[in-house]
Every structure is written in C-alpha cells, then in structure tokens.
Amino acid sequence: MSRPVPWRRSLVVRLLGTSILIVILSVATTAWLAAQTATRAVQKERAQSLAGDSLIYDRLLGFAAGHPGWDTVGPDVRRLAAETGRTIAITTADGDLIASSDPAAPLPGRPSAVLDPLGGASGPIDPRAVGPYRLGERDRAAQRELVRQRLECLRSQGVEATAQEVPSGRLVVRMAERTPRLRRDCLFREDAPFPAEQRALAKLRGPVVQCLKNRHLPDIVLFPVDFTWQYAGANVYGNVQDIQDCVDNARRAQLRPYVARPARLFLSSPAEPPAPPFDLSRASTLRIAGAAGFVLLVAVAAALLVGLRLVRPLRALTAAADEAAHRPAPVTIARADEIGRLANALNDLAQRSERSEQQRRTMVDDIAHELRNPLTNVRNWLTAGQDGLADLDQDMVRLLLEETGLLQHIVDDLSDLADADAGTLALDRAEHSAADLLATVVEAYPSVHLRAEGELPVLVDPVRFRQIIANLLTNAIRHTPPGGRIDVWARTAGPDVVIEVSDTGEGISAADLPHVFDRFWRADRARARATGGSGLGLSIARKLAQAHGGDLTAASTAGVGSTFTVRLPASL
Structure with a gap:
C-alpha cells in the first residue's frame, strides 16, 4: 500500500500555488502596463500627429506654388506652428535660414521634407503651380458664365453635373455619367483657352516641339486646362513616357519664375519641462487593489475546484493499482481528457498483463512438456541399466544420445529466441x-x-x-x-x-x-x-x-x- 502524498507535493497544492503566482504576476504586469501607458500619454500629450505634419507640408508647398519667393512666408510659418504645436523652420538648399517659428531653436539633424512645387527633376508638378495660366478676373467671370449655361443645359436634360474650381481659377464641369445621352449639345466651349492662356501655351509649345524632335517623337496637341495631350496626326504613335517627360520638363522651365525655389523643411517638437511623474490617487489605488483581490479570490476558488476534480480520478487509479496483488486491475473512469486516457492505458496494461501471464503459463507448460519426454526416456534407460534390466551397449548409448540431442536442440532454440528478443543475436x-x-x-x-x-x-x-x-x-x-x-x-x-x-x-x-x-x-x-x-x-x-x-x-x-x-x- 502506497503512503499518502505529502501536502507540499500534492497536485492540488502545486496547481494552487502556480495559479496564485500567475494571477499575481498578471495583476502586477497589468498595473505596471497601465501606469506606463498613462505616463507615456501624459508625456506625449502635446506631440503632433502625422496628420499635423502633413498639413504643414501641404500648406507650405501650396505657398511655394503660388509665390515666386519665400520672402513673405514668415506669418504662415508662425500661424502653422501655433495651430500644430510644432517648431517649423525653412532653409535654402545650402542651409541658410529662410523662416522659423522659433529662431533660437536648433535645427534637427535631418530635414523632414523638401519643398519643391515642381517636383525636382522627375517628380510630379504640384497642380497649384499654374504661373501664366492663372485667369484674370475678366476671363474668370466669362468662363464662369459659360459653365453656368452648360450646367443649366445638362440639368434640363436630367444629367447630374457639378462645377469644380481648379487652381488656375477655371471651373471644370464634372458629370455623374461618363457618356450621357443628350438631346442637344451642351458644350458651350467653356474649356476653350483664353488669349492669356493661348500666349502661355504658345511659349510652352516651342520647347516641347524641340524636345520631341530631339527624341525623334511625333508632334502632339496640348490642352491648357490640365495639360493633357494627344497625337497631332492619325495613326501616329510614340513612347508615351518620353512624350510626357518633354511636356513636364518644358512646364518646369516655364513655371520656374512663378514659384519659390526649392527649400528644406525642418519639423520638431518644442522643448518642454519634464512632465510630472505619474501618480495614482488613493481611490484609484484602492480600486486596483480591490480588483486584484477579487481576481485572486476567484483564481484560488477555481484552482481548488479544478484540483479536486483532477485528484479524484487519480485517487481511484491509485486505489485500483494498490488493490491488485499481481497486476493492475481494470478501473472505470468515463473522461475524455488526459486522466481518461491514463485510465484506458491502465486498463490496456491490465489486459496485456493478463495475456502475458497466460502466455507465460502456456510457454512454461509447453517447455515442461517438451523436456519431460526426453528426460523421462533418458532416466528410464539409465535406471534399467542400473537395475540390470538392460545392457548399456552401443544401441542404448545411441538412444541416449538421440534423446540428449533433442534436449540440446530445444535449449538451442530457446537460446536463439531469447537472443533475438533481447537484440543480442x-x-x-x-x-x-x-x-x-x-x-x-x-x-x-x-x-x-x-x-x-x-x-x-x-x-x-x-x-x-x-x-x-x-x-x-x-x-x-x-x-x-x-x-x-x-x-x-x-x-x-x-x-x-x-x-x-x-x-x-x-x-x-x-x-x-x-x-x-x-x-x-x-x-x-x-x-x-x-x-x-x-x-x-x-x-x-x-x-x-x-x-x-x-x-x-x-x-x-x-x-x-x-x-x-x-x-x-x-x-x-
């Protein structure tokens, strides 16, 4: 009979101790994370988000697209700094300061972005850089009247349409349907270029045509509203990217006098006094302690319940093993978990033990039977010879040798099987x-x-x-x-x-x-x-x-x- 398990080695005690340790660590970790998160939130409360940085970049890029220089950008920089809480500085490509919201603040090691409305050598041109294509007040009023007439014409035929203003001052008509069915024409040529645009477009066309000739590309027709193009002749094709590069390079050269030169943008957070350390109030401390105590109590109760449920079938398995004198006795535990599998394994062990015992008894009986006959024959012949009932001549010796050979053959066979079973053959x-x-x-x-x-x-x-x-x-x-x-x-x-x-x-x-x-x-x-x-x-x-x-x-x-x-x- 096995001795009782010491309480310090009991599965219930170990499970309970493990659960308590896990709960304590979990509560402590959660509290620490909460305090750290709150501290970071306080320290970073005034930090600017990525959306604010994007706003600064977009507004200053728009300023560069609409002004030939940075001379008057100071008020805009200070206003943006006040709105976003960021320190803003603009310098030339050589590092000379153009404007800063805090001139005494040192510049960061690296610029946050480059302000170039023309996109550098290969970047996109900012649509707000319009230069000579900006409409005057008279042209703008005439174009708006044409747009109004077209909208009325479209809406009278049930076509949804709106007008959207582009940076040049034009209104562009946007229709909900790409190709609506119209009973009458509603173009009114509101997209036709005005004289100022025609003059600017004529100046742009010269460099474009020269570039196309240098690259052996076909001639194109430019549209001043959005600077799209099409081939001038029918069934003529060329490299689209090369043609677009000619148009973009010519536009950059034409717009350069109307936009500010490229500059570098520096963004940083203003220096602030260190935030006070995060401290929990008495009420918050009591709430955390109460919650931790409640969680601990629930964990202890759950651990006790689970532990008792685990130990009960284990005790039944131990009792079944202790009650068996020679081999494990079958035990009935209807569970689908590891303990149920242990019970099934014990039952299988009992069945295998029963079969092994039966095989052992059968083998012993067979060995005894196989050895009995030759041994009996040898003993009988030797007894007969001793009593004088038979002569120990050559025939008797031959018989005794045959029976001895049978015994030796059985022993050799059993030895071979034993070596094969042990893997030592x-x-x-x-x-x-x-x-x-x-x-x-x-x-x-x-x-x-x-x-x-x-x-x-x-x-x-x-x-x-x-x-x-x-x-x-x-x-x-x-x-x-x-x-x-x-x-x-x-x-x-x-x-x-x-x-x-x-x-x-x-x-x-x-x-x-x-x-x-x-x-x-x-x-x-x-x-x-x-x-x-x-x-x-x-x-x-x-x-x-x-x-x-x-x-x-x-x-x-x-x-x-x-x-x-x-x-x-x-x-x-």
Missing part, C-alpha cells in the same frame, strides 16, 4: 548470392523444386539464412503427404529479395493462421515431437528474418497448401 553478415545459398540448402531435400531468378545478392549471415530456409522446408515436408509438391521460388521485388516456400500439404485453417508463429504452437495439440516438431521452428525463422531487416509471413488455405514468404533487403 550475433550475425556474421556479408554479401552472398541467395540463389547459391538456396541451392546448398535444397540439396538436402531431393523432393524440393528450386527456381531462382538471377544471382539475387543479399547481405546475410549464411548460417542463419540456411537455418531460416531449412526450418521452412522441414515444416513443409512434415505437413505435406506423399505425392505432394514443395516449391522454392526466389526473385527480386522492388528493394527486397523475396523467397517463397510453397507446399500442397494439409494447409492451415483461418482461425489457426494468426498463431502460426507463436512459440510451441501446433495446429494439432495432440501431435508429438516426432510428428509435429517442437513448435519453435517458425518462431525462430521469423525472428532471424527480422534480425536481418526483413520479415516472414504466411498464407494458407486448409486442404490446399501453405506459402511462407521471406523478404530480405537486397544488397545494392
């Missing part, structure tokens, strides 16, 4: 021809027919190999009546050499076939060694085949015959 393996080895064995059995397909090289112990085949042939001859046939067929099947020993004997029933390799098993329990063998030959043959990395299987039909198949790895 000695094998002197080398490459041999299975066909040659089979021919050597079959020579001792004239009635056996051998068919080998090739040399069939295998890595085997030749003595053990011949023992396997000899055991199979002996078994086949024993169970094949006169006039029957025994065949040995050897061949290659994939990576294995397959050897089949077939007979036309009495065969084995389907009920007995699973036990054919059991030790001391005989289909007819009434048969003696002289007619049924010791019952170890097939067991030894299979163990030897498995020791070589192969296997031995059997197939049989009662009244028809049996086939034993040996598979051994071929030698490559």
